[in-house]
Amino acid sequence: MTFPILAYDTELDLIHEECGIFAARGVDHASVLVALGIHALQHRGQEACGITSYDNGLFHSERHQGLVMERFTEQAVLDRLSGSMAIGHTRYSTSGAPTLRNVQPLYADVRGGGLAIAHNGNLTNARTLREHLVSQGTIFQSTSDSELIIQFTAKSEKATPQERFIDALQQIEGGYAIVAMSNEIMMAARDPLGIRPLVMGELDGGVVFASETCALDVIGARYLRDVTPGEVIFITDEGVDARRFAPEQPARPCAFEYIYFARPDSYMNGRSVYETRKRMGRRLAQECPADIDVVVPVPDSGMTSALGFAEEIGKPFDLGIIRSHFVGRTFIQPTQARRDLGVRRKHAANTSVLAGKRVLLIDDSIVRGTTSRKIVQMVRDAGAKEVHFRSACPPIKFPDFYGIDMPLREELMASSHDTETMRQHLGADSLGFLSVEGLYWAVCYEARNNETPQLADHYFTGDYPTRLVDMTRSQSSKDQQLSFLVEA
Numbered sequence: 121m122t123f124p125i126l127a128y129d130t131e132l133d134l135i136h137e138e139c140g141i142f143a144a145r146g147v148d149h150a151s152v153l154v155a156l157g158i159h160a161l162q163h164r165g166q167e168a169c170g171i172t173s174y175d176n177g178l179f180h181s182e183r184h185q186g187l188v189m190e191r192f193t194e195q196a197v198l199d200r201l202s203g204s205m206a207i208g209h210t211r212y213s214t215s216g217a218p219t220l221r222n223v224q225p226l227y228a229d230v231r232g233g234g235l236a237i238a239h240n241g242n243l244t245n246a247r248t249l250r251e252h253l254v255s256q257g258t259i260f261q262s263t264s265d266s267e268l269i270i271q272f273t274a275k276s277e278k279a280t281p282q283e284r285f286i287d288a289l290q291q292i293e294g295g296y297a298i299v300a301m302s303n304e305i306m307m308a309a310r311d312p313l314g315i316r317p318l319v320m321g322e323l324d325g326g327v328v329f330a331s332e333t334c335a336l337d338v339i340g341a342r343y344l345r346d347v348t349p350g351e352v353i354f355i356t357d358e359g360v361d362a363r364r365f366a367p368e369q370p371a372r373p374c375a376f377e378y379i380y381f382a383r384p385d386s387y388m389n390g391r392s393v394y395e396t397r398k399r400m401g402r403r404l405a406q407e408c409p410a411d412i413d414v415v416v417p418v419p420d421s422g423m424t425s426a427l428g429f430a431e432e433i434g435k436p437f438d439l440g441i442i443r444s445h446f447v448g449r450t451f452i453q454p455t456q457a458r459r460d461l462g463v464r465r466k467h468a469a470n471t472s473v474l475a476g477k478r479v480l481l482i483d484d485s486i487v488r489g490t491t492s493r494k495i496v497q498m499v500r501d502a503g504a505k506e507v508h509f510r511s512a513c514p515p516i517k518f519p520d521f522y523g524i525d526m527p528l529r530e531e532l533m534a535s536s537h538d539t540e541t542m543r544q545h546l547g548a549d550s551l552g553f554l555s556v557e558g559l560y561w562a563v564c565y566e567a568r569n570n571e572t573p574q575l576a577d578h579y580f581t582g583d584y585p586t587r588l589v590d591m592t593r594s595q596s597s598k599d600q601q602l603s604f605l606v607e608a
Contacts, residue, residue, distance in 0.1 A: 139164060139165050139209060139210065139211050139212065139224070139238075139239065139240035139241075139331075139523070140158055140161025140162070140163075140164035140165055140209070140210045140240065140330075140331045140332070140335070141158075141161075141207070141208070141209055141238045141239070141240050141297060141298075141299050141318075141329070141330070141331050142154050142157030142158045142161060142207070142208045142209075142299070142328070142329065142330045142331070142335055143206070143207040143208070143238070143299035143301075143306060143308065143328065143329040143330075144157070144205070144206055144207075144323070144326060144327070144328045144329075145204065145205040145306040145326055145327050145328075145355045146204055146205070146325060146326030146327060146355070147204055147323055147324055147325075147326035147328075148204060149198070150173060150203055150204050150205055150206035150326075151171050151173045151198050151201035151202070151203070151206045151208075152198055153206075153323070153328070153339050154171050154173075154206045154207065154208035155171060155188060155192040155198065155208065156335075156338055156339050157208060157328070157330055157335040157336075157338065157339060158171070158188050158208040158209065158210045158335070159188040159189055159192075159338070160330075160332075160334050160335040160337075160338040160383075161210055161330070161331055161332060161334075161335050162187060162188055162189075162210055163381075163383060164210060164212070164240070164331060164332075164381065165210040165211040165212035166187060166210070166212060167185065167186075167211055167212055168183070168184065168185045168186070168210070168211040168220075168222075168223040169183075169184060169186070169187065169188045169191055169192070169208070169209065169210045169211065169223070170182060170183035170184065170208065170209050170211075170223050170224050170225055170238075171192065171201055171206055171207070171208040171209075171225070172201075172206065172207055172208075172225040172227060172236040172238075172301065173201040173202060173203040173205065173206035174203050174205045174206070174234075174236075174301050174303070174304075175202040175203030175204070175205075176203070177233075177303065179227060179234045179236060179301075180200055180201050180202060180203070181201075181225065181227055181236070182197055182200065182201060183220060183223040183224070183225070184220075184223070185220065185223065188210060204326070205301060205304075205306055206301075207225050207236060207237075207238045207299045207300065207301055207306075208225070208238065209223075209224035209225055209238035209239075209240075211223060211224060212525070221261060221262045221263075222262050222263060222264045224237070224238045224239065224264070224266060225237055225238040226238075226261075226262060226264065226266055226267055226270060228261075228270050228274065230270070230273060230274040230302075231274065231284075232281055232302065232303065233281075233302055233303035234301075234302065234303065235270055235273060235274070235300065235301070235302050236300060236301045237266060237269055237270055237298060237299075237300040237301075238266075238298070238299050238300070239264075239265075239266035239269065239296060239297070239298050240296065240297045240298075240316050240318075240331055240523060241294060241295045241296030241297060241311065241315070241316040241522060241523035242265065242294050242295060242296070242521060242522050242523040243265045243268065243292050243293060243294040243296065244293050244294035244295075244521050244522070244586060244587070244588050244589055244590060244591070245292065245293045245294065245589035245590060246265035246268060246292075246294070246590065247590040248589050248590055249268050249272075249291065249292070250265070250268060253268070253271055258271055268288075268292060269288050269289070269292065269298065269300075270288075271288075272287065272288035272291050272292070273285050273287070273288040276288060281302045281303075281305055282305070282307075282354050282361070282363075285300065285302075285307055285309075285352065286352060286363070286365045289309055289352060289365045289366075290365055290366070293586055293587070293589060294311065294315075294521070294522055294523075294586060295311050295313070295315030295316045295374065295522030295523055295576070295586075296309075296310070296311045296315075296316055296523070297309070297310050297311070297316040297317060297318035297331060297347070298310075299318075299329050304356060304357065305354055305355070305356050306327065306329075306354070306355035306356075307352065307353070307354055307355075308320070308329045308347055308352070308353045308355075309347070309351065309352040309353070309365065310346075310347040310348065310349055310350070310351060311349065311350070312349055312350035312366035312367075312369060313349055313350075313369065313370075313371055313372040313373075313576070313585050313586065314346075314348075314349030314350075314371040314372065314373050314389070315372055315373065315374050315522050315523075315576050315585065316331075316374065316522070316523060317331055317332060317346070317373070317374070317377055317382070317388055317389070318330070318331060318346070318347040319331075319332065319333055319336065319343060319344075319345070319346050319347065320343075320344045320345055320346070320347055320353065321333075321336040321341035321342055321343050321344055322341060322342045322344055323339060323340065323341040323342070327355045327360065328341050329347070329353075332382055332383060332386040332388075333386045333387045334382075334383045334385050334386040337385070343387070346389060346390070348362075348364075349369075349371045350364055350365060350366035350367070350368060350369070351363070351364055351365070352364075352365050370573070370574055371389075371573060371574070372574055372575060372576040372585040373388065373389050373573070373575060373576060374522065374524075374575070374576045375513075375559060375563070375575040375576060375577045375579070375580075376513075376520075376524060376579065377393075378391070378393060378396045378397070378400075378562075378563050379397075379400070379484055379485065379512065379513045379559075380421050380484045380485060380513075381524075384397065384423075384424055389573075391563065394424055396562055396563055396565075397424035397425050397428065397512070397562075398424055398425070398427055398428035398431075399428060399561070399562035399565060400425045400428065400512045400513070400554055400558070400559065400562040401424065401425035401426060401427060401428025401429035401430075401431075401432065401482065401512060402428040402429065402431065402432040402562075403554060403558040403561055403562055404425065404428075404429055404482070404510055404511075404512055404552070404554045404558065405428070405429045405432035405433050406432065406558075407552065407554065407555055407558055408510055408550075408552025408553070408554075409433065410478075410480055410508045410510075410550055410552075411478065412435060412477075412478040412479065412480040412506070412508055413435065413436070413477040413478045413479070414435065414436050414437075414438050414440065414473065414474075414477050414478075414479055414480070415429050415430040415433075415435055415436065415437050415438070415480050415482065416437075416438060416439070416440035416441060416473065416474070416479050416480065416481050416482070416499075417437075417439075417441070417481075417482050417483075418441060418467075418481055418482065418483035418484075418492075418495060419439075419441055419442070419443035419467070420443060421483070421484040422481075422482045422483045422484055422512065425482050425484065425512035426482040429480070429482055429510070435480075438470075438473045439470060439473065440469065440470050440473040440474045440479060440481075440499065440502075441467050441468070441469060441470065441481075441495065441498075441499070442467070442468045442469075442470055443466060443467055443468075444465065444466055444467075444468070467495060467498065469498050469499055469501065469502035470502075471502045471503060474499055474502040474503060474504045475502060475503030475504070476503060476504075476505055477504055477505060478504070478505050478506040478508070479499055479504045479505075479506065479507050479508065480508045480509075480510060481495065481496070481499065481507065481508065481509050481510065481548075482510045482511075482512055483495075483509075483510075483511060483512070484511070484512050484513060485511055485512070485513045485516055486509075486511050486515070486516070486533060486534070486542070486546075486553075487516060487526070487527065487532065487533065488527060488531055488532065488533050489533040489542060489545055489546060492509060492546050493545060493546045493547060496509060496546050496547045496548050497547060500547070506549045507547075507548050507549055508548060508549050508550045508551075508552075509543075509546055509548040509550070509551050509552075510551075510552045510553075510554075511551075511552070511553045511554065512554055513553070513554055513559060513580075514553050514554055514555060514556045514558075514559060514580040515534030515539075515553050515580065516532050516533075516534055516535075516579050516580065517529070517532060517534050517535045517579070517580060517582065518532070518535070518578055518579055518580070518581075518582045518584075519532070519579075520578070520579055521584070521588055521591060522576065522586075526579075533545070534553075539551055539552070539553070556577065556580050556581065559575075559577070559580075560575070563575065
């Protein structure tokens, strides 16, 4: 991603994952399939998109700011991306306005030909590695941590492109899924803990990779399997060559993929996201019941959990809040008065459902609480007799460093407030959260032989699955500065 690593939608109190990636090899008009694939992954990033193709020794690239279908619908654009191998990327920027030099796929000429790469996730030792390379005279063309993979591949003294790519993977840390191309070779890799998702499919004898299975479905590809954590796969004319680049260890897939990020029609690590979210709602109803008349989701991410909640308690599910799908960040204004209109521009109360009712609102999560508070008030203004609020995930107490932009810990509402204090702040009649145990019950219901997988659940528990090299260095630097000031 980019430096610094924080980009948070302060107006609508949203968290975003950074990217979606897609790749195809051995198919006619690969760039067309990649355009369709990253369009299906548009929910993972809406600010920039790009496609790079390979054809007869030449790489062709188109990178743009904006949505996929705004940039890759013209046949002339796709005609410039010729070849039977291509990779694509859709991006949510991590700091301020996106710049073209950070739009992926990134490309460089390296020993043996070219190298293009598209990356979803975040490297937790990126700043340390970058400073080391810069001190040696390395020149960077972007502020993206993804470029580190290109730099280390280029610097490797290993004999083959495959070995050089593995050499680079063994120097990075964090959560990531990567698709890349060198001359004639398609490459795909997933971090050793499987924090970020990546799946493999087949279409007409060719191979495709995607962040989610929904992108396979849209092009008619057949799902083969998930890329195994710590695995790198090379696709050549000779076939598929799968290797491990890191020792095998228990996987820690991202909990938020199930809660929020993935499309409901996707499967994550073999589990239906839709069914998982419904189970979250059912368990939430068991843990945090309320005497209400109607269950109302905060659209769109609260929809499926609200269905499960309503089914569990036998109460109506209804659309008491209507979302406008035509409000984008482009229209965000800098003044506070304009910010206060943000929720009402995106959400509108459906008075016919809410008036005179005891309403239970369900959202996927509560971050800072600013949007939740405005929605509660909007529902009251629409005539609701009572307004109860439920979160379909546990309280978010810790920030993420693996590719999700999120406020600092002190800005997370649950990090320093108990449930009652948060209820008062939101203005709700009651407030409840799904427990961590309930989350595991919902996600791991298909676990076999009593083998319950461990999730990357650090947002709720503080149990980070990897060491945080850059964060540790930053904290050490702060401690040293504080010590100096005390001594002075």
